[in-house]
Amino acid sequence: MSAARQQILDALRRSLRRDVLPEADRVALEARLAAPKPGLIPARSRSDGRARVAQFLKMAEEAAATVTHLPSLRDVPGAVTDYLARENLPAALRLAPDPRLQSLPWAGRPLLSISTGRSDGSDPVSLTPAFAGIAETGTLVLLSGAETPTTLNFLPDTHIVLLEAGDIVGAYENVWPLLRARFGAAAMPRTVNLITGPSRSADIEQTLQMGAHGPRRLHILLVDEQEATR
Amino acid sequence: MQTATSHRFKENARTALDDPALQKALGNFQENFIDRRARAAARLPEFDALRDAARDIKDHVLENLDFYLERFEAKVVEAGGQVHWCTDADAARSAVLEICRAAGARTVTKGKSMIGEEIALNEHLAAHGIEPVETDLGEYIIQLRHEPPSHLIAPAIHVNKDQIADAFRAAHADLDPARPLGEAPALLAEARARLRSRFLAADVGITGANFLIAETGSTVIVTNEGNGDLTQTLPRVHIVLASLEKVVPTLEDASTILRVLARSATGQEFSVYTTFSTGPRRPNDLDGPEQFHVILLDNGRSRMLGTEFQDMLRCIRCGACLNHCPVYQAVGGHAYGWVYPGPMGAVLTPSLLGVGEAGHLPNASTFCGRCESVCPMRIPLPKMMRHWREREFERHLAPAAARHGLRLWAFLARRPALYRFAAAIAAGLLGAFGRRRGRFRSLPLAGGWTAHRDLPAPEGRTFQQLWAKRRRVS
Ligand code: SF4
Numbered sequence: 001m002s003a004a005r006q007q008i009l010d011a012l013r014r015s016l017r018r019d020v021l022p023e024a025d026r027v028a029l030e031a032r033l034a035a036p037k038p039g040l041i042p043a044r045s046r047s048d049g050r051a052r053v054a055q056f057l058k059m060a061e062e063a064a065a066t067v068t069h070l071p072s073l074r075d076v077p078g079a080v081t082d083y084l085a086r087e088n089l090p091a092a093l094r095l096a097p098d099p100r101l102q103s104l105p106w107a108g109r110p111l112l113s114i115s116t117g118r119s120d121g122s123d124p125v126s127l128t129p130a131f132a133g134i135a136e137t138g139t140l141v142l143l144s145g146a147e148t149p150t151t152l153n154f155l156p157d158t159h160i161v162l163l164e165a166g167d168i169v170g171a172y173e174n175v176w177p178l179l180r181a182r183f184g185a186a187a188m189p190r191t192v193n194l195i196t197g198p199s200r201s202a203d204i205e206q207t208l209q210m211g212a213h214g215p216r217r218l219h220i221l222l223v224d225e226q227e228a229t230r
Numbered sequence: 231m232q233t234a235t236s237h238r239f240k241e242n243a244r245t246a247l248d249d250p251a252l253q254k255a256l257g258n259f260q261e262n263f264i265d266r267r268a269r270a271a272a273r274l275p276e277f278d279a280l281r282d283a284a285r286d287i288k289d290h291v292l293e294n295l296d297f298y299l300e301r302f303e304a305k306v307v308e309a310g311g312q313v314h315w316c317t318d319a320d321a322a323r324s325a326v327l328e329i330c331r332a333a334g335a336r337t338v339t340k341g342k343s344m345i346g347e348e349i350a351l352n353e354h355l356a357a358h359g360i361e362p363v364e365t366d367l368g369e370y371i372i373q374l375r376h377e378p379p380s381h382l383i384a385p386a387i388h389v390n391k392d393q394i395a396d397a398f399r400a401a402h403a404d405l406d407p408a409r410p411l412g413e414a415p416a417l418l419a420e421a422r423a424r425l426r427s428r429f430l431a432a433d434v435g436i437t438g439a440n441f442l443i444a445e446t447g448s449t450v451i452v453t454n455e456g457n458g459d460l461t462q463t464l465p466r467v468h469i470v471l472a473s474l475e476k477v478v479p480t481l482e483d484a485s486t487i488l489r490v491l492a493r494s495a496t497g498q499e500f501s502v503y504t505t506f507s508t509g510p511r512r513p514n515d516l517d518g519p520e521q522f523h524v525i526l527l528d529n530g531r532s533r534m535l536g537t538e539f540q541d542m543l544r545c546i547r548c549g550a551c552l553n554h555c556p557v558y559q560a561v562g563g564h565a566y567g568w569v570y571p572g573p574m575g576a577v578l579t580p581s582l583l584g585v586g587e588a589g590h591l592p593n594a595s596t597f598c599g600r601c602e603s604v605c606p607m608r609i610p611l612p613k614m615m616r617h618w619r620e621r622e623f624e625r626h627l628a629p630a631a632a633r634h635g636l637r638l639w640a641f642l643a644r645r646p647a648l649y650r651f652a653a654a655i656a657a658g659l660l661g662a663f664g665r666r667r668g669r670f671r672s673l674p675l676a677g678g679w680t681a682h683r684d685l686p687a688p689e690g691r692t693f694q695q696l697w698a699k700r701r702r703v704s
Contacts, residue, residue, distance in 0.1 A: 004315040004316060004317050004321060005315040007315075007317055008299075008315050008317060008474070008526075008528050008532060009296050009299070009300070011528070011532035011533070012295050012296045012299075012474075012532045012535060013296055014532075015532055015533065015534075015535035015536035015537075016293065016295070016296070016535060016536055017536060020296070021294065021296070021297050025294075026297065029294055029297055029298075029479075032479060032480075033301065033444065033445050033479055033480060036445060036479075036480035036481065036482045036483075037482060038482050038485075039280075039283050039287075039482060039483070039485070039486040040276055040279055040280055040283050040486065042274060042275075042276045042280075042489070043275070043276070044274075059499065062499070063499070063500075063502070097516075117516065118516040118517045120430075121426065121429075121430050136500075137499045137500035138499075139500055139504075144511070144512075144515055144517075144518055145512070145514075145515065146512075146514035146515060146516065149515070149516035149517045150459070150463050150517055150518060151463060151464070151516075151517045153459070154456050154459050154460050154463065155460070171485070172485040172488070173481075173482050173485050176480075176481040176482060176485075179481075186305065186445050186446050187309075187446065187508075188309070188446045188448055188506060188508035189508070189512070190507065190508060190509060190510065190511050190512055190515060190518045191463070191505060191506070191507055191508075191518060192448075192505070192506040192508075193459070193503065193504075193505050194500075194503070194504040194505070194506075195502065195503060196499070196500045196501070196502050196503075196504075197502050198502070199454070199455055199456040199502060199503075200454050200455070200502060201367045201368075201418065201454060201455045202262075202384070202454075202496075203366070203367040203368035203371065203384060203385075203386055204367070204386075204391060204394060204414040204417055204418065205255070205390060205391055205414065206258050206262045206384070206387065207414050209414055209415060209418050211418075211422070212367055212418065212422065212454070212455035212456060212457065213365065213367075213422060213425065213426075213429075213455045213456045213457040213460055214455065214456020214457075214459065214460070214502075214503065215456070
């Protein structure tokens with residue numbers, strides 16, 4: 001392994017007509033990595049407050065996600081029940097073992113059968129929390145972890161995501177500092193999923209079809225506590 | 231490596247032009263790719279500035295490629311993964327096979343990877359008793375049909391519904407013959423159900439990578455189906471196939487390039503799934519692979535660095551140059567005879583396979599310049615095709631007629647006034663010829679082309695004359 005490694009590095013340096021980078025250049029590159037700077041951020045992603053939430057909504061729906069606006073976290077169980085009934089989906093929900101989801105008043109919905117954990121492919125519907133939303137393209141940010149298994153984002157036919165309006169940022173570049181704050185500099189969880197709408201494919205005669213291998217439906221519960229208190 | 235028929239481009243192209251099913255399949259580029267990309271680009275006022283920024287990021291990486299690759303490796307190891315440096319296709323195949331064997335693998339699921347095609351990985355695994363299962367719908371279809379992809383992002387673009395149904399009936403032994411498979415939704419449902427059990431049963435999952443991130447040791451895949459995510463989440467082992475030039479410095483740098491990728495590829499604002507993977511699952515994680523391996527492939531790329539073909543290493547495989555290329559639109563991807571089709575293939579394939587095999591490809595161009603004008607990474611494709619032509623010319627591999635034509639062109643090109651004059655004569659003559667119908671059905675010296683495509687008739691003036699007139703008017 002190391003022989004090939006050296007061979008490739010030598011070949012690169014030969015082509016670049018230099019030896020290992022001079023110290024000063026290396027220090028400059030280290031500095032670039034240590035303090036990553038955002039590049040050009042589109043104007044549309046620099047909105048804030050209500051405009052940012054509105055931008056998120058518009059783009060998420062354009063990507064064929066559906067959204068229900070809720071004034072409070074307490075409304076989540078009712079909104080899930082209503083959504084499943086409206087879409088004629090089974091009243092069975094696989095929950096991420098996330099404390100915020102677990103603490104919701106599910107007991108008030110006895111007809112909803114609730115289980116918790118990763119998915120083995122047999123769950124029709126999952127509910128997972130979003131780490132953030134990105135207004136620029138209506139994108140959800142989901143992280144893997146002990147309380148948020150990645151299988152819930154891909155195996156169920158219907159994926160419901162809880163997103164708090166306060167967690168919506170403007171651009172992709174607004175997410176990275178949040179990750180660095182949570183996991184430390186230059187560290188990441190195993191998986192960071194940026195999800196924009198439900199699964200699709202155009203591989204058959206260039207015809208767009210929804211629900212290729214991932215979820216056919218992506219439903220976002222957007223909890224906007226500020227909205228309620230305004 | 232995948233065996234090539236690039237040296238037979240002319241014959242391949244003729245076969246493609248005579249294939250009515252293929253011609254029908256290739257009929258929708260304007261609506262499905264060209265118009266969509268144009269709308270997406272127009273909607274983002276910063277689009278062209280982002281292309282400049284994306285180009286600059288990759289140029290910076292290429293000048294410091296050794297540094298960023300070493301950093302990337304260090305971060306992968308820190309996260310609990312391994313990097314396997316591979317000088318060529320053989321080494322990469324062996325490395326993958328070794329990992330699969332150590333894992334006791336019997337089946338392997340695969341996300342879409344051009345590197346997988348480049349190193350002909352499926353054949354190698356199958357020859358050693360490990361079953362590879364392509365999971366991208368298009369890749370699955372062409373795997374069943376035993377053929378290579380014909381497009382970078384739409385690998386089965388040349389196949390129609392009936393052919394897909396036939397492939398499914400042949401491969402899915404227990405499929406009820408009475409079950410209708412005439413429509414796209416039925417075909418999708420069949421593939422989805424079949425592949426679901428393969429995802430769950432696989433021992434190893436292999437994906438490609440759109441980016442490698444030096445800052446964090448992450449690999450990035452961009453898909454719409456979600457197959458790549460199932461491929462890399464369910465099995466015990468995740469192997470990433472990537473070539474050297476995929477590395478970018480930071481998450482911020484990747485963000486800039488991501489903004490131009492989906493818009494250029496499919497005209498989407500953003501692809502459905504953009505996934506960053508860093509190391510294997512963490513101790514308390516409930517799912518994810520136990521092992522994380524990155525195959526880092528050179529296979530001729532280090533040789534391109536520092537040459538007139540270095541810019542090609544900026545390519546992000548979006549497919550825009552294919553979609554906008556009149557030659558690709560006419561003959562499809564298989565005519566190019568190897569893994570990489572269209573203008574990007576015409577430049578990259580000779581670099582990777584040599585002029586002897588692929589030196590003809592750069593001639594498969596009208597030099598209309600559309601590829602460069604839409605390339606999100608601003609790669610000067612026509613210029614590089616010309617470099618290849620010159621090299622082929624120098625090596626005297628070109629037939630005498632082409633050599634003389636080129637010599638005349640080179641003579642004229644160095645004398646702009648004479649060139650304008652000669653071009654005006656040619657355009658005037660052609661214009662007089664074709665004016666009645668606006669199109670030519672046949673043209674001397676272009677028979678192979680006009681048998682199948684009407685060549686638009688020049689309007690009797692050269693572009694330069696028209697341009698000069700416009701400028702006088704305004
Ligand atoms: S050369 Fe440019 S347009 Fe063609 S695939 Fe590469 S990045 Fe896209």
